[in-house]
Amino acid sequence: MEREALIRTMQSILGPEGVISEREQLRSYECDGLMNYRVIPELVVLPETAAQVQAIVRVCYDEGIPFVARGSGTGLSGGALPVESGVLIVLSRMRKILEVDIPNQRVVVEPGVINMWVSNEVAEDGYYYAPDPASQIVSSIGGNLAENSGGVHCLKYGFTTNHVMGAEIVLPDGSMVNIGGGKAPDAPGYELLGAFVGSEGTLGIATKITLRIVRKPEAVRTLLAAFKDTEEAGGAVSGIIGAGIVPAAIEMMDALCIEAVESAVQPGFPQAGAILIVELDGPAAEVENQFEQTLKICEENDASEIRVAEDDAERALFWKGRKAAFAAMGRISNDYYVQDSVVPRTELGKVLKKISDLGEEYGMRIANVFHAGDGNLHPLVLYDNNVPGEAEKAEKLAGDIVFTCLEHGGSLTGEHGIGEDKKKYMPKMFTTDDLNVMQLLRCAFDPHQICNPGKIFPTPRLCGERPGPFRMHPVQRAGLAENF
Amino acid sequence: MDTRTKNVSLEDLQRIVGEEHAWEATPDDAVDGVGSSFVAEPGSVEETSELLRFAAEEGLAVSPRGGGTKASLGNPPREVDLVLSTVRMDEVIEHVPGDQVVRVQAGIKLEDLQERLGGSDQMLGIDPPETKSGATVGGVVAANSSGPRRHRYGTIRDLIIGITVVLSDGTVAKAGGKVVKNVAGYDLSKLFTGSLGTLGVIAECNFRLHPRPEAARTVAVELASTQAAGEAARAVLHAQLVPSAVELHWGEDERLLTVLIEGIPPGVEAQSDTAYYLLRGFGEVRTLTQEEAGSSGPSGAGDEVALKIGAPPAELTGVLDSVLGACSRRRVTPLISGHAGIGVTYVSLSGGDDEAYVQVVEELREIWTRRGGSVVVRSAPPSFKERVEAWGPMGSRLELTRRVKEKFDPRGVMNPGRFAGGI
Ligand SMILES: Cc1cc2nc3c(=O)[nH]c(=O)nc-3n(C[C@H](O)[C@H](O)[C@H](O)COP(=O)(O)OP(=O)(O)OC[C@H]3O[C@@H](n4cnc5c(N)ncnc54)[C@H](O)[C@@H]3O)c2cc1C
Numbered sequence: 001m002e003r004e005a006l007i008r009t010m011q012s013i014l015g016p017e018g019v020i021s022e023r024e025q026l027r028s029y030e031c032d033g034l035m036n037y038r039v040i041p042e043l044v045v046l047p048e049t050a051a052q053v054q055a056i057v058r059v060c061y062d063e064g065i066p067f068v069a070r071g072s073g074t075g076l077s078g079g080a081l082p083v084e085s086g087v088l089i090v091l092s093r094m095r096k097i098l099e100v101d102i103p104n105q106r107v108v109v110e111p112g113v114i115n116m117w118v119s120n121e122v123a124e125d126g127y128y129y130a131p132d133p134a135s136q137i138v139s140s141i142g143g144n145l146a147e148n149s150g151g152v153h154c155l156k157y158g159f160t161t162n163h164v165m166g167a168e169i170v171l172p173d174g175s176m177v178n179i180g181g182g183k184a185p186d187a188p189g190y191e192l193l194g195a196f197v198g199s200e201g202t203l204g205i206a207t208k209i210t211l212r213i214v215r216k217p218e219a220v221r222t223l224l225a226a227f228k229d230t231e232e233a234g235g236a237v238s239g240i241i242g243a244g245i246v247p248a249a250i251e252m253m254d255a256l257c258i259e260a261v262e263s264a265v266q267p268g269f270p271q272a273g274a275i276l277i278v279e280l281d282g283p284a285a286e287v288e289n290q291f292e293q294t295l296k297i298c299e300e301n302d303a304s305e306i307r308v309a310e311d312d313a314e315r316a317l318f319w320k321g322r323k324a325a326f327a328a329m330g331r332i333s334n335d336y337y338v339q340d341s342v343v344p345r346t347e348l349g350k351v352l353k354k355i356s357d358l359g360e361e362y363g364m365r366i367a368n369v370f371h372a373g374d375g376n377l378h379p380l381v382l383y384d385n386n387v388p389g390e391a392e393k394a395e396k397l398a399g400d401i402v403f404t405c406l407e408h409g410g411s412l413t414g415e416h417g418i419g420e421d422k423k424k425y426m427p428k429m430f431t432t433d434d435l436n437v438m439q440l441l442r443c444a445f446d447p448h449q450i451c452n453p454g455k456i457f458p459t460p461r462l463c464g465e466r467p468g469p470f471r472m473h474p475v476q477r478a479g480l481a482e483n484f
Numbered sequence: 485m486d487t488r489t490k491n492v493s494l495e496d497l498q499r500i501v502g503e504e505h506a507w508e509a510t511p512d513d514a515v516d517g518v519g520s521s522f523v524a525e526p527g528s529v530e531e532t533s534e535l536l537r538f539a540a541e542e543g544l545a546v547s548p549r550g551g552g553t554k555a556s557l558g559n560p561p562r563e564v565d566l567v568l569s570t571v572r573m574d575e576v577i578e579h580v581p582g583d584q585v586v587r588v589q590a591g592i593k594l595e596d597l598q599e600r601l602g603g604s605d606q607m608l609g610i611d612p613p614e615t616k617s618g619a620t621v622g623g624v625v626a627a628n629s630s631g632p633r634r635h636r637y638g639t640i641r642d643l644i645i646g647i648t649v650v651l652s653d654g655t656v657a658k659a660g661g662k663v664v665k666n667v668a669g670y671d672l673s674k675l676f677t678g679s680l681g682t683l684g685v686i687a688e689c690n691f692r693l694h695p696r697p698e699a700a701r702t703v704a705v706e707l708a709s710t711q712a713a714g715e716a717a718r719a720v721l722h723a724q725l726v727p728s729a730v731e732l733h734w735g736e737d738e739r740l741l742t743v744l745i746e747g748i749p750p751g752v753e754a755q756s757d758t759a760y761y762l763l764r765g766f767g768e769v770r771t772l773t774q775e776e777a778g779s780s781g782p783s784g785a786g787d788e789v790a791l792k793i794g795a796p797p798a799e800l801t802g803v804l805d806s807v808l809g810a811c812s813r814r815r816v817t818p819l820i821s822g823h824a825g826i827g828v829t830y831v832s833l834s835g836g837d838d839e840a841y842v843q844v845v846e847e848l849r850e851i852w853t854r855r856g857g858s859v860v861v862r863s864a865p866p867s868f869k870e871r872v873e874a875w876g877p878m879g880s881r882l883e884l885t886r887r888v889k890e891k892f893d894p895r896g897v898m899n900p901g902r903f904a905g906g907i
Contacts, residue, residue: 103718103798104827126722148667159665161674162642177880183796184857185827186628186639188875188904189885190683194641194674198667218724238582244605244695282726283758286751342663346582374665375583411666418668429668430658437649437657438670440891444884456669 001063003042010045010087013055018093020044029088032073032080033135036391037420041068041082048093050110050168050176050207057205058174060087066450069201071112071140075147076338077419079200079455086453089205091142097121098208104183106165107211111142118211127213130157133415134323142206148198150415152249152322153279155373157214159415161197166210169196169203172446182210195441200417201452203445217281220248221291222309224318225298226272230254230368233274234349236301237372240278241345243297245290247373249279251322256332256367257380264328267321270305276372277318325369326380333365333382337394340416341405345375354404355379362397376414377405403428418456426458436461490565492542497524497566500534505572513567515547516556516902517866520564527572529648529656529687536685537654539566545897546652548681550591550623553614556863557627558680559874562901568685570622576600577688578662584693585645585662590622590686597621606693609637622686628678632729632744635825637694640677646690647673649683652893656687664692675888681899682907683892697728697746701756702777704742704770705763707734710808714801716741716766717824721797723762725755730825734804736817741824742772789833789841789864793848795857797827803852807831810847814840827857842871849876875904 001009010019020026021043030038042065047053060067066086073080082088094110097117101107102125107118115136118129132151133139139149145167150159157163166182180193196203227233233252240247253261258269269275278294280287298306309315329336343351352368355377359366367380379401383394402412402425412422412429426435435457442449443463453460497506501524509520526532539546544565549555551571570591577587581604588597594608594615601607611631612624619629625647630639637643646660649672659672676686707713713732720730720743729744743763745755756771763769795803804820807829811818816836822829833841841864849859853876861874878885882905889896889907901907 101796101798102722104796105721106796126724148671150665154665158638158642161671162638171884175880175883177884179881179884181794181858182856183827184794184852184855186792186794186858186860187881188858188860189878189881190679190888191628191641191674191677192881192884192888194677195671198671215722215724217726241584242582244698246695283724283747283751283755285754286747289748289750342661342665344580344583344585344663346580371665375663376665409662411661411663412668414663414665415667422668426669429661433655434657434659435669437651437655437892438659438672441670441672441675441888444887444891 018046032075034078037078039082041088044088069205071143074135074139077417077421079419130214131160146201147417156248163212167206168208171204172451219284219287220281222279222315224307225276225303226270226305227274229273239297248281250373251277252372254368257369260328260332263331265324334384337381340413342414343375343410347408423458516560520567523567525569525572532650533654548685550620551618553619554627558902587690607696609694636728644673648688651684682903699749699752700746702772703759704740706767707739710804712766732822732824734820790862791831792860793829810844878905
């Protein structure tokens with residue numbers, strides 16, 4: 001289809017305001033939260049209803065045009081990076097909370113709804129939505145679902161995948177399917193919902209999502225403890241977990257990170273080699289008892305200072321410091337490159353040491369802020385893009401960190417996703433057979449591979465389907481796969 | 485015994501798995517009444533792969549088996565040539581207590597695994613009633629079995645973090661890993677959860693673990709009406725209690741809602757008090773003895789017609805009324821239990837004939853499918869299964885579900901016909 005004809009067709013579905021085709025305007029959609037990769041899409045469309053999404057996807061399917069879904073565009077792996085000659089389907093106009101069902105502890109939303117709005121909506125009833133990515137005031141539920149986003153409280157309460165109970169999805173052929181039970185448990189058939197969550201927008205577009213909400217805990221206690229270095233802080237983490245305590249959160253920051261956060265948002269953190277923020281929540285009697293135990297464990301591990309949040313305001317201040325960590329890097333460095341690898345908790349000490357050695361070897365600074373309870377690291381490699389060669393060096397160093405984590409039994413990514421950014425590393429973690437079998441799922445959902453093509457897998461696999469009567473396979477045309 | 489199966493001889497199988505580990509099937513090896521020709525027990529992922537590749541070449545229909553506790557789940561298979569038993573693959577591959585993660589071969593018995601983990605004061609947070617009758621971990625994953633504690637820990641899909649599978653053409657593939665948090669690649673562990681052997685053989689699984697609670701207490705309220713059941717369950721659900729299980733038992737003599745509180749002793753004490761006061765308004769409250777509390781959960785095996793209803797949890801009263809109504813009109817006696825906080829209700833039927841049972845199931849299925857739920861036949865005699873499909877309608881998912889099956893098992897040789905949608 002000619003560009004002009006495509007624009008007219010989309011306008012007939014969405015009205016003129018729903019279609020963006022001016023190059024200058026298209027530019028604001030050229031990347032997501034990871035700005036290293038930029039592609040200007042052919043068109044941006046802004047549907048307001050599921051039926052419009054379906055109509056858009058049908059056109060794409062019939063014409064063999066690749067498309068990419070985008071929520072709020074905060075992703076950190078290039079998942080919502082547009083495809084050249086493709087359509088970017090932006091879901092930010094689908095922002096209705098469709099239903100609040102307190103007796104069944106469910107909320108039904110459109111995909112563009114912002115994470116935080118869900119908790120706000122049910123706060124008065126004593127509930128909240130548990131997965132809390134640091135981006136929760138901007139990122140969308142659709143994006144959270146696609147990335148299986150995590151947050152500081154996911155150690156105890158689980159990730160997005162444990163809280164999405166049902167979804168209406170538009171498949172890449174334009175058909176609409178409901179997966180997961182929604183309000184009822186154990187729908188018969190394959191666990192398609194579990195496979196769809198975390199599939200990074202490559203299996204279809206979620207147009208309606210049923211979420212589980214959680215009762216607010218009776219008691220919450222939060223402490224901040226300072227240590228000489230990350231190793232001692234790590235000792236306290238092992239002690240807490242080893243005592244059979246499941247904290248709501250355990251976060252660690254190193255000295256460089258504390259420095260950055262301090263200059264950005266002034267939470268008044270102690271100067272230390274490392275700090276831990278530990279939060280316990282649940283029934284009061286249990287929390288009080290285990291909190292005392294946690295304090296003791298921190299002392300036994302030579303904490304130089306321990307602060308207990310006296311009220312919600314002080315707790316909020318601790319968390320403000322933590323959640324501002326990425327943004328705060330701007331205070332101490334022009335640019336940074338963040339990784340998201342995971343290691344088994346018991347390997348943390350060794351891996352942190354190796355990361356620091358790598359930093360020295362490369363002569364670059366690395367700040368660490370991470371989810372210590374589940375071993376999900378966020379090493380921030382600091383560099384200056386104005387210095388020629390530094391960006392490449394930073395990326396290479398970040399790659400070496402990833403390989404170190406894999407050597408210690410870890411994973412490439414704990415929450416940010418593979419997307420465009422890490423697909424080149426996939427063969428380090430998975431065999432060709434592993435990746436081919438994963439792509440069988442892709443072939444079942446998206447046989448023509450028009451849905452967010454080129455992401456996750458380093459080598460796309462064609463599905464043995466004939467790509468329609470007319471022309472080259474869209475993935476080939478976009479230069480994303482060779483024929484094999 | 486019919487061993488004409490294609491051109492395969494027992495020796496072919498024995499060459500792969502060793503002489504002692506393949507034999508001609510006996511009636512005991514039948515899968516839901518459908519006899520097999522052979523049974524083979526591979527000892528490794530490699531042998532499993534080789535066996536499946538061989539079976540594929542010879543066109544054999546394969547039925548994977550763990551503890552065999554779920555042979556009557558689903559529809560009877562269209563055919564079975566080879567039962568592939570995982571029981572020899574029963575090792576713990578790795579358990580690092582500090583990571584709260586375990587990697588196991590699929591054939592390990594859940595009960596044995598729990599005992600091993602107990603040595604480190606840890607557990608896998610799943611407690612299906614089949615644990616006691618020898619269910620294997622792979623079988624629990626394949627059948628998506630669950631028990632009362634799913635209220636707190638979720639189902640096996642929430643606990644599994646990695647998997648190794650062998651497809652029907654012998655391809656070995658893994659997904660996930662051995663860290664609790666991981667979003668690299670598609671989550672095939674979840675896809676294989678509940679797939680009942682129709683996508684491939686589950687060979688290894690990795691799980692996240694939980695600390696084993698130090699203390700437990702069960703508080704129960706006697707229920708005078710279905711209304712009271714629904715209201716009591718709702719009160720518990722809405723409270724700030726964190727129970728491990730909220731169970732309904734609705735029999736001839738006893739009608740109880742029980743709340744299992746677990747944790748450290750002072751927490752259990754305080755929460756039990758809260759539960760006590762909360763439930764007082766709905767009937768007489770007491771603390772169950774350990775023995776009483778332990779005897780929960782439906783067996784789901786045997787010749788009775790056993791159902792599982794999935795419905796929104798707040799509709800508990802409606803579920804009970806619909807079951808009691810449908811049964812009394814046909815003079816059938818129901819025994820009801822369930823995970824009241826989750827919306828899962830188990831019903832076993834007795835005292836009637838097939839015609840009455842069929843009518844009950846059809847009526848319930850009509851009601852609960854319309855309200856977004858499901859009615860699954862968990863087990864039933866063959867005469868009943870001839871008349872009622874086990875899983876019920878699949879709605880808009882049917883076509884997609886079939887496409888998934890076609891991709892993973894294009895020849896349709898894995899447990900053909902047992903699964904939902906005729907898969
Ligand atoms: C400052 C900052 C802090 C962050 N902190 C965290 C954190 O703590 N934890 C964490 O996990 N992540 C974090 N992130 C990453 C990011 O916010 C999450 O990945 C988030 O879920 C992305 O949501 P989004 O709406 O911005 O999605 P986008 O970036 O717009 O899209 C992400 C992916 O989802 C797909 N997608 C979007 N909508 C749909 C839909 N409706 N159906 C199907 N696919 C869809 C897209 O195609 C793309 O592949 C952070 C990002 C920033 C910038």
